[in-house]
Amino acid sequence: AGEAKVAPVGFFSKYPALVTGFFFFTWYFLNVIFNILNKKIYNYFPYPYFVSVIHLAVGVVYCLISWTVGLPKRAPIDANLLKLLIPVAFCHALGHVTSNVSFAAVAVSFTHTVKALEPFFNAAASQFILGQSIPITLWLSLAPVVLGVSLASLTELSFNWLGFISAMISNISFTYRSIYSKKAMTGMDSTNIYAYISIIALIVCLPPAIILEGPTLLKHGFSDAIAQVGLVKFVTDLFWVGMFYHLYNQVATNTLERVAPLTHAVGNVLKRVFVIGFSIVIFGNKISTQTGIGTAIAIAGVALYSLIKAKLEEEKRVSLSLT
């Protein structure tokens, strides 16, 4: 009696960095497979609004089944929470559909190169929407990112404006998504939050898909796809792409819970490096030398940006602890 009890320390709680690394690895792995399968589908079934609905619908069914078996237990939702989540889900839906319009229109590597600009949009939003002042060094470090993406775009062989502009709209949407997500920080765990976001996003995505693609799909979209690959492959491809979409987003959300938003944003850009590399190899896409150099400059620029940002934050932390 009276002995101090030592709390059992599990392997995973002892090595949190290892666990976080595992989250990043799983996120990247699921995302690379998602991107490849997704583009394979667009090559025979070019209907991004409908495919976006399928991505979300498979995820919603998965969540409903998970809730039914209690893994995880469904967290209750009320009107106030719903009000906070609706803008997040709306931006999630818009960013999702526009990313997919871009994936269907241009090479996957190009969409992800444009999407590498997301930290730039985030910095702009912090400064101009949230009114936080961003130091000039940080702005300057973003210049190579913008330059690299511009260089890459100018000679991108698959370039078209639809692919470029929709990827840019997805950058804006996802930046707003992170702003609203901060406001929607609640006590709810990330898995439950992502489930509710998926349900709302599905409701948002349905009407445009029905209006814009419904008639063509019924006329020849479905039958063309089935004629090309057969019903079984068509349905299984849609099922798996939805599963990978849901799972990578789920893991990305769980990762955000473990790391600072900056680390997450940088990790997201690193993810694009893998996707760009794998997609070029698997689809055998030709890229011009200038596009290759531009993409490399953009990615290096993001690395520089994160280094400077991390250093500035460290300096801020040190000066706060000294006062």
Ligand code: 3PG
């Ligand atoms: C989507 O379908 O929403 C896109 O894959 C989003 O891309 P990201 O998660 O890589 O930004």
